[in-house]
Amino acid sequence: EIYILRLGHRPERDKRITTHVALTARAFGAKGIFVSTKDEVLENSIRSVVDRFGGDFTIETGTKWRDFMRKFDGIKVHLTMYGTHIDDGIPKVKADVRNKMLIVVGAEKVPPEVYQWADYNIGVGNQPHSEVAALAVFLDRYQDRQALQKDFEGNTTVIPCERGKNVVIKDSE
Ligand code: SAM
Numbered sequence: 001e002i003y004i005l006r007l008g009h010r011p012e013r014d015k016r017i018t019t020h021v022a023l024t025a026r027a028f029g030a031k032g033i034f035v036s037t038k039d040e041v042l043e044n045s046i047r048s049v050v051d052r053f054g055g056d057f058t059i060e061t062g063t064k065w066r067d068f069m070r071k072f073d074g075i076k077v078h079l080t081m082y083g084t085h086i087d088d089g090i091p092k093v094k095a096d097v098r099n100k101m102l103i104v105v106g107a108e109k110v111p112p113e114v115y116q117w118a119d120y121n122i123g124v125g126n127q128p129h130s131e132v133a134a135l136a137v138f139l140d141r142y143q144d145r146q147a148l149q150k151d152f153e154g155n156t157t158v159i160p161c162e163r164g165k166n167v168v169i170k171d172s173e
Helices: 015-027 040-053 065-071 086-095 112-117 131-142
Strands: 002-006 032-035 058-061 075-085 101-105 120-123 156-158 167-169
Touching (some): 002 065, 015 032, 015 040, 015 131, 040 058, 075 086, 086 120, 086 131, 101 131
Parallel strands (some): 032 058, 075 101, 075 120
Antiparallel strands (some): 156 167
């Protein structure tokens, strides 16, 4: 089971990007996200996607992240441009098999203890880019590029088509 810890979310500034971190986590096969700042609007918008599109993805905001990260019972991976290159890091993370994984991503500067408490600091390349991109690439590579094969079984299902939109909405009785 893979969980995300999102640090430094500022509700006014990071609304869209944290939403995208959560949706990307869900779409790429993670089980849930913990956000260090309380934000009920964010919680509701993610739950509404889960209600419609399915899956059992969970969101908690206002997580006391220091306690949470220290006590997390599993492997802790911090995504940072300063870390071990993903091509070298993924085999190490994979060799370190545990039941749960926590992937930590920041917004602005990440507190120094995160680098210490993480079992692995991994760079998705060593150039600055985005927590959304870093998370997507890490999740896909960690799952052997199968991250997008999960079946969500929601009320709303998109049928792939070459042009236009084909969406099936089931009656939820
Ligand atoms: N400048 C900040 C710092 O020094 O920590 C990072 C800002 S960056 C926009 C926000 C987050 O994106 C980072 O905390 C990290 O999780 C992720 N990120 C950005 N580039 C990355 C990379 N090349 N590899 C892994 N994660 C990256």
